[in-house]
Amino acid sequence: MPDDMIERSRALIESARAHRVEFLRVELKLANTMLDTSCSTHEELARERRRFRAEQACTEVSRALEADRTQAYLTDAERQELTAGVARVHERLDAPC
Numbered sequence: 001m002p003d004d005m006i007e008r009s010r011a012l013i014e015s016a017r018a019h020r021v022e023f024l025r026v027e028l029k030l031a032n033t034m035l036d037t038s039c040s041t042h043e044e045l046a047r048e049r050r051r052f053r054a055e056q057a058c059t060e061v062s063r064a065l066e067a068d069r070t071q072a073y074l075t076d077a078e079r080q081e082l083t084a085g086v087a088r089v090h091e092r093l094d095a096p097c
Helices: 003-039 044-071 076-094
Strands: none
Touching (some): 003 044
């Protein structure tokens, strides 16, 4: 395979990896936003729905972290960042508004 094809393949793989990591970061931001807005509403149903969406986003990141044990696409720093983010969301979910 020509060198330029190899380089383009590597660049594509890295780009896909970086986008996947960014997606997980956005999921954690979404979870925190849902928790922020759940605490600012007086409607019980809206609060429960937002907290549920926060849980879903956090679950998505947790699944990706679990999958990374075999796929190993995260760097150590990214894994630590995402793991800490999941822990913070769980703390917020366990705490009252």
